[in-house]
Amino acid sequence: MLNWDDPVAKPMQKxxxxxxxxxxxLLNQPAAIEPGEDITLSPTPAxxxxxxxxxxxxxxxxxxxxxxxxxxxxxxxxxxxxxANKNHWTPLDINMAQDVTDYRYKLTLEEKHxxxxxxxxxxxxxxxxxxxxxxxxxEKMSAPxxxxxxxxxxxxxxxxxxxxxxxxxxxxxxxxxxxxxxRVVPEIHQKISVANRRLDSxxxxxxxxxxxxxxxxxxxxxxxxxxxxxxxxxxxGFSPIFAxxxxxxxxxxxEQLQYIMRDEVMHASFGxxxxxxxxxxxxxxxxxxxxxxxWEEAHEAEKAYTNxxxxxxxxxxxxxxxxxxxxxxxxxxxxxxxxSEIPFPGAEEATLPWLDEQANLRKEKNFxxxxxxxxQTGGALSWD
Amino acid sequence: MLNWDDPVAKPMQKxxxxxxxxxxxLLNQPAAIEPGEDITLSPTPAxxxxxxxxxxxxxxxxxxxxxxxxxxxxxxxxxxxxxANKNHWTPLDINMAQDVTDYRYKLTLEEKHxxxxxxxxxxxxxxxxxxxxxxxxxEKMSAPxxxxxxxxxxxxxxxxxxxxxxxxxxxxxxxxxxxxxxRVVPEIHQKISVANRRLDSxxxxxxxxxxxxxxxxxxxxxxxxxxxxxxxxxxxGFSPIFAxxxxxxxxxxxEQLQYIMRDEVMHASFGxxxxxxxxxxxxxxxxxxxxxxxWEEAHEAEKAYTNxxxxxxxxxxxxxxxxxxxxxxxxxxxxxxxxSEIPFPGAEEATLPWLDEQANLRKEKNFxxxxxxxxQTGGALSWD
Numbered sequence: 159m160l161n162w163d164d165p166v167a168k169p170m171q172k173x174x175x176x177x178x179x180x181x182x183x184l185l186n187q188p189a190a191i192e193p194g195e196d197i198t199l200s201p202t203p204a205x206x207x208x209x210x211x212x213x214x215x216x217x218x219x220x221x222x223x224x225x226x227x228x229x230x231x232x233x234x235x236x237x238x239x240x241x242a243n244k245n246h247w248t249p250l251d252i253n254m255a256q257d258v259t260d261y262r263y264k265l266t267l268e269e270k271h272x273x274x275x276x277x278x279x280x281x282x283x284x285x286x287x288x289x290x291x292x293x294x295x296x297e298k299m300s301a302p303x304x305x306x307x308x309x310x311x312x313x314x315x316x317x318x319x320x321x322x323x324x325x326x327x328x329x330x331x332x333x334x335x336x337x338x339x340x341r342v343v344p345e346i347h348q349k350i351s352v353a354n355r356r357l358d359s360x361x362x363x364x365x366x367x368x369x370x371x372x373x374x375x376x377x378x379x380x381x382x383x384x385x386x387x388x389x390x391x392x393x394x395g396f397s398p399i400f401a402x403x404x405x406x407x408x409x410x411x412x413e414q415l416q417y418i419m420r421d422e423v424m425h426a427s428f429g430x431x432x433x434x435x436x437x438x439x440x441x442x443x444x445x446x447x448x449x450x451x452x453w454e455e456a457h458e459a460e461k462a463y464t465n466x467x468x469x470x471x472x473x474x475x476x477x478x479x480x481x482x483x484x485x486x487x488x489x490x491x492x493x494x495x496x497x498s499e500i501p502f503p504g505a506e507e508a509t510l511p512w513l514d515e516q517a518n519l520r521k522e523k524n525f526x527x528x529x530x531x532x533x534q535t536g537g538a539l540s541w542d
Numbered sequence: 543m544l545n546w547d548d549p550v551a552k553p554m555q556k557x558x559x560x561x562x563x564x565x566x567x568l569l570n571q572p573a574a575i576e577p578g579e580d581i582t583l584s585p586t587p588a589x590x591x592x593x594x595x596x597x598x599x600x601x602x603x604x605x606x607x608x609x610x611x612x613x614x615x616x617x618x619x620x621x622x623x624x625x626a627n628k629n630h631w632t633p634l635d636i637n638m639a640q641d642v643t644d645y646r647y648k649l650t651l652e653e654k655h656x657x658x659x660x661x662x663x664x665x666x667x668x669x670x671x672x673x674x675x676x677x678x679x680x681e682k683m684s685a686p687x688x689x690x691x692x693x694x695x696x697x698x699x700x701x702x703x704x705x706x707x708x709x710x711x712x713x714x715x716x717x718x719x720x721x722x723x724x725r726v727v728p729e730i731h732q733k734i735s736v737a738n739r740r741l742d743s744x745x746x747x748x749x750x751x752x753x754x755x756x757x758x759x760x761x762x763x764x765x766x767x768x769x770x771x772x773x774x775x776x777x778x779g780f781s782p783i784f785a786x787x788x789x790x791x792x793x794x795x796x797e798q799l800q801y802i803m804r805d806e807v808m809h810a811s812f813g814x815x816x817x818x819x820x821x822x823x824x825x826x827x828x829x830x831x832x833x834x835x836x837w838e839e840a841h842e843a844e845k846a847y848t849n850x851x852x853x854x855x856x857x858x859x860x861x862x863x864x865x866x867x868x869x870x871x872x873x874x875x876x877x878x879x880x881x882s883e884i885p886f887p888g889a890e891e892a893t894l895p896w897l898d899e900q901a902n903l904r905k906e907k908n909f910x911x912x913x914x915x916x917x918q919t920g921g922a923l924s925w926d
Contacts, residue, residue: 207726209719210721226666240704248630289689293677293681297677302703309700310700312696312697313696319690320624323612333612337593364746
């Protein structure tokens with residue numbers, strides 16, 4: 159039912175909800191209304207005492223009562239929430255004992271450099287992701303079923319932060335040093351700065367999303383966080399550790415990261431879905447020049463970061479394969495957003511063909527067997 | 543180790559953290575600095591690239607790097623987060639089958655009136671609680687270890703909303719009607735309005751908490767949500783359903799509410815702790831007249847609500863015992879806040895002596911036995 163590989167996997171969406179806009183509409187034309195379809199663009203004021211009419215709900219700029227969860231207009235959002243809860247895990251569920259030995263006695267200096275800097279990037283990133291969704295995005299949603307998944311999302315980011323802290327404590331790293339690395343390593347700082355700039359631009363609560371420029375800026379920031387920050391940088395950012403895992407090293411950490419990756423795929427998927435719904439409801443034209451600049455900036459920052467992390471390649475992994483995979487995934491995200499052009503023509507094959515498999519791993523084999531099956535709450539999840 | 547009954551139970555706090563202020567300081571005097579104690583009131587700007595010094599962290603108005611979780615200044619906040627995760631549950635864990643039959647064939651009309659209106663109040667309240675902590679409070683915290691527990695808190699409120707929705711769907715109630723009740727029943731609306739007014743007054747992101755009036759208003763709102771909204775209205779608000787449970791009715795719903803109550807006790811406890819820390823760090827004087835007005839307003843709203851919910855008393859429960867218990871719990875919260883006077887002299891005995899026992903129930907007896915013990919993550923929790 160759920161496909162962890164593909165953030166906007168078709169099986170999760172009802173046919174009628176799949177593509178509210180087609181690519182050209184997304185890019186340069188006002189979103190056309192499907193023949194026979196009725197979209198309510200003039201919100202009903204919440205002054206009456208009638209129950210909320212779901213047709214009046216909107217993703218943003220809505221005026222229905224935010225305190226009335228149901229009836230749902232966006233049942234898919236509620237399903238994201240239910241599914242996320244079914245996949246609950248904590249870092250304490252995973253055995254880290256071997257990682258302590260691996261780190262001390264088996265990792266080379268180059269591998270330690272990769273491990274520590276990736277951890278440092280991830281921990282700073284996940285606090286930022288938490289602040290983005292919790293402090294900047296959630297408040298702008300005007301339908302409670304969207305806020306409720308985002309509440310889970312905020313929590314999942316905090317679970318990830320706990321996970322990194324758990325790794326740092328277990329391995330016995332200097333936590334002050336790890337947390338501070340992003341401020342002293344320019345190549346890590348650059349990625350964080352790019353994200354912080356987007357975050358800062360949508361942090362004010364007095365942003366008027368009925369203003370076309372403010373709306374466009376908000377949607378660009380949402381696209382950045384869903385498709386690049388979570389969809390590319392995170393999705394692709396665990397790979398150096400997975401490369402260690404494939405050689406039997408740091409397997410506990412890698413398993414933690416697989417769970418985080420699964421969450422991040424859901425976040426990217428949900429975000430892309432919300433963005434497309436906003437573009438449809440608000441009849442927004444996205445500026446393709448800004449999209450191109452966004453991809454380019456993300457690419458440059460990733461390249462500098464990768465060259466620093468992998469200044470000395472490690473066995474089975476290099477800066478080249480990492481960047482090849484980044485371009486490949488970026489193209490996939492562009493397609494999922496419904497953009498008419500892909501950012502990196504030529505990067506049409508995965509340089510890390512095992513990465514999607516990693517994301518798709520049947521988790522119950524190595525994780526849920528330590529728990530009673532009941533906890534997996536029935537047959538609601540299918541991993542095929 | 544944890545005491546669910548008492549929000550600021552001593553065993554959870556290290557002795558040196560227990561009472562940063564004494565009652566008189568809280569009320570009418572500037573908080574004195576303990577002899578020999580160094581409190582940093584001049585924040586270090588985050589311009590240097592040194593790791594964060596935990597001594598520079600502050601609850602609000604701090605200037606240390608929000609992206610660096612550790613080292614902790616408030617390890618108790620981190621412990622709240624870890625403990626909350628250990629107590630994870632979802633509404634699907636609890637069998638609701640008997641409730642469907644109970645509702646249809648066993649409840650009297652008066653009991654149905656209680657059940658539906660209590661559910662309606664709770665569901666509106668929990669969305670409001672989610673918005674308060676997620677959209678108004680969390681952003682004002684300047685230490686990440688506080689935000690991280692609040693991220694869990696936001697999620698728990700959304701779990702509660704799911705729980706009510708699960709009850710509504712299982713029993714087969716009209717969800718539009720239940721969610722809308724708070725707008726058509728003045729006695730429910732009044733409580734929500736009192737809370738909404740506090741929330742609205744702290745929702746703006748441009749609030750300057752270095753301004754003494756703004757700071758006082760923010761702290762009053764935090765006191766309201768922690769000590770009254772969660773600490774009294776929620777803590778006491780489940781009791782009418784527990785009264786049914788004690789007669790063998792609606793036991794599934796009541797068990798759900800016991801889990802919610804356990805979360806809410808943690809929220810109240812954390813909030814009171816944060817409030818006291820702010821008062822200490824900011825050397826704030828609390829206006830006792832405003833405190834008295836707050837209690838009075840909360841009491842009046844609760845009284846009107848209770849008279850509506852229990853306009854016809856049900857077997858084993860009445861408006862009188864409900865209000866007696868409200869006053870008793872309010873006095874307890876005042877004590878936990880360190881206030882020098884209790885709001886309701888004379889209400890020194892519980893009118894519902896079984897309520898604390900309910901909060902203290904050994905959950906593993908009826909809940910965790912449906913799961914493998916491993917899930918309870920070891921011996922970290924003690925229920926004694």
